[in-house]
Amino acid sequence: MSRKLDEEAVQTVAGTADFDLDAFLPYRLNRAAEAVSLRFAAHYKARYAMTRPEWRTMAALGSYGRMTATAIGANATMHKTKVSRAVKSLEDRRWLKRSLDESDRRVENLELTAAGLRIYREMVDLAHAYERELAEFLGDAGLRQLEAGLDAVEVMMANPQRAARRRGGAG
Amino acid sequence: MSRKLDEEAVQTVAGTADFDLDAFLPYRLNRAAEAVSLRFAAHYKARYAMTRPEWRTMAALGSYGRMTATAIGANATMHKTKVSRAVKSLEDRRWLKRSLDESDRRVENLELTAAGLRIYREMVDLAHAYERELAEFLGDAGLRQLEAGLDAVEVMMANPQRAARRRGGAG
DNA sequence: GGAAATTGGTTACAGTCGTAACTGTCTATT
DNA sequence: AATAGACAGTTACGACTGTAACCAATTTCC
Numbered sequence: 189m190s191r192k193l194d195e196e197a198v199q200t201v202a203g204t205a206d207f208d209l210d211a212f213l214p215y216r217l218n219r220a221a222e223a224v225s226l227r228f229a230a231h232y233k234a235r236y237a238m239t240r241p242e243w244r245t246m247a248a249l250g251s252y253g254r255m256t257a258t259a260i261g262a263n264a265t266m267h268k269t270k271v272s273r274a275v276k277s278l279e280d281r282r283w284l285k286r287s288l289d290e291s292d293r294r295v296e297n298l299e300l301t302a303a304g305l306r307i308y309r310e311m312v313d314l315a316h317a318y319e320r321e322l323a324e325f326l327g328d329a330g331l332r333q334l335e336a337g338l339d340a341v342e343v344m345m346a347n348p349q350r351a352a353r354r355r356g357g358a359g
Numbered sequence: 360m361s362r363k364l365d366e367e368a369v370q371t372v373a374g375t376a377d378f379d380l381d382a383f384l385p386y387r388l389n390r391a392a393e394a395v396s397l398r399f400a401a402h403y404k405a406r407y408a409m410t411r412p413e414w415r416t417m418a419a420l421g422s423y424g425r426m427t428a429t430a431i432g433a434n435a436t437m438h439k440t441k442v443s444r445a446v447k448s449l450e451d452r453r454w455l456k457r458s459l460d461e462s463d464r465r466v467e468n469l470e471l472t473a474a475g476l477r478i479y480r481e482m483v484d485l486a487h488a489y490e491r492e493l494a495e496f497l498g499d500a501g502l503r504q505l506e507a508g509l510d511a512v513e514v515m516m517a518n519p520q521r522a523a524r525r526r527g528g529a530g
Numbered sequence: 531g532g533a534a535a536t537t538g539g540t541t542a543c544a545g546t547c548g549t550a551a552c553t554g555t556c557t558a559t560t
Numbered sequence: 561a562a563t564a565g566a567c568a569g570t571t572a573c574g575a576c577t578g579t580a581a582c583c584a585a586t587t588t589c590c
Contacts, residue, residue, distance in 0.1 A: 207483040209418045209435065213493055213505070214396045219436065220512040221392035224385045239576080247380045258538060264380065265390065267578060272540060294538040294585045312378040322384055330511025333504040334384075340501025341391040410546085429568060438548060443570060465555045465568040536587070546577075557566075 228318050232311065241266055241274040243311070246300070249284065250308035254299045256289075283307055399489050403482065412437055412445040414482070417471070420455065421479035425470045427460075454478055 209215055225240075232238060238246070244264040249255065252263070261271045275298060278284040283304030289295035300308055323331050380386055396411070403409060409417070415435040420426065423434070432442045446469060449455040454475030460466035471479060494502050 207418065207422050207486060209415065209422060212418075212486060213490060214392070214399050215415075216506075216509045216513070217388070217392040217395050219516075220509050221385070221388040223516045224388050224512065228385050241576090244380065244386075247378060247383075251378050251380060256538075268539070269541085269578065270576090273576085276540090292538085292586070296539075315378060315383060319384060325515045326508075326511045330508060330514075334388075334508025334511060337497075337501060337505025337508045338387045338391050340497045340505060341395065342387070343501075344496045345390075345394045412546095427568080439569070440548065440571085441546090444546090447570090463556070463568085467569075531590105533590090534588080536585105538585085539583090541580105541582075543579090543581100544577100545579105547575085548573105549575105550571100550573090552571075553569085555566100555568080557564100559564080560562085 224322070228315075231318060232314055235310070235314070236307065239274070239277075241270045242278055245271065245274040245278060246283065246304065246308050246311060249298055249300050250305065250312070254297050256295050256297060260298070278304070395493070399486075402489060403485055406481070406485070407478065410445070410448075412441045413449055416442065416445040416449060417454065417475065417479050417482060420469060420471050421476065421483070425468050427466050427468060431469070449475070 229240070232243065244266060245260055248260045248263050252259075255263075257268070257271045257275055260266065260275075261268055264271075266274075275284065275286070279286065282301055284298055285301050286296045286298055289297055326334065400411070403414065415437060416431055419431045419434050423430075426434075428439070428442045428446055431437070431446075432439055437445075446455065446457070450457065453472055455469055456472050457467045457469055460468055497505065
């Protein structure tokens with residue numbers, strides 16, 4: 189999976205310090221994520237013109253019900269500004285409505301409208317369909333291993349300083 | 360791993376169509392890729408102010424030797440414009456030099472300068488060190504599974520229409 | 531009770547990205 | 561040889577992003 193390429197397009201050099209970008213984990217992860225996301229985006233972007241932050245906001249509101257912008261950001265790890273813009277855009281489309289919180293007037297409670305909920309349900313269906321598609325393409329083993337690998341990464345993320353060992357042993 | 364959150368920040372809703380964003384594969388992949396990349400970027404951005412496209416361009420040139428912008432794009436799956444900008448910026452920093460191709464004057468052959476090569480070697484060291492760090496954090500099993508999962512995704516990417524089955528069986 | 535610090539949310543700005551349009555060169559067809 | 565199409569690379573533009581600065585409401589703490 190390395191040093192391939194268009195043959196004549198590249199003249200490989202002999203003595204250089206060896207590093208295989210294709211095999212570099214961060215790079216592979218990025219490519220995979222991009223590919224998987226893009227393929228899915230193609231599905232839903234075709235139907236509604238929705239950006240990923242918007243999609244995530246819908247997902248959060250749809251599955252949790254009423255919540256605040258800050259909570260959405262925390263849940264989907266999106267920056268304040270991203271959430272703010274997504275919310276505004278979804279509001280313009282009447283898929284979401286805000287209401288000021290009685291007890292704390294800084295806070296806006298966000299909620300899907302009836303129309304928004306309808307869209308959300310379609311989104312969920314699309315997502316489930318895509319999950320099935322992925323499962324089929326990746327195969328049983330591939331899917332399972334990928335998920336196990338992601339579990340490991342998530343453990344690492346949750347505990348940045350010393351997440352090692354705890355999953356030792358055989359593969 | 361779902362429906363957590365700040366407790367009181369969210370009032371879960373009962374009857375809604377159930378969809379767990381946290382468990383959605385494209386989303387998980389993105390988060391993982393982002394986290395892993397960011398952690399690495401912290402390492403090398405601290406040392407040199409280099410963007411990811413620039414880093415990738417350096418990596419390609421460093422490991423393949425002289426090549427064209429188009430070839431870099433193909434290798435690292437970067438858009439023409441991204442490559443173009445990265446090349447210009449690296450050229451400004453004198454880490455890379457261009458030379459017009461004799462036989463086809465549309466083409467520019469790109470090559471690292473001595474300074475560029477020196478930087479590249481440092482980058483490679485950093486990358487290897489990070490790989491070791493990751494391996495330690497992820498643990499043997501986690502790393503192996505993640506790589507296997509990525510293999511599966513790459514197979515899928517290479518053959519978008521019918522990549523399924525071929526890896527069937529147990530996990 | 532009131533200044534200071536915190537928090538929810540928006541906005542101005544600068545940087546990055548991809549689409550599309552462009553320049554210049556090469557290849558194919560006639 | 562001339563025109564049309566393809567290809568390498570750059571650039572103008574609009575869309576999206578995060579940093580930082582901002583406003584308003586609220587909590588903290590003297």
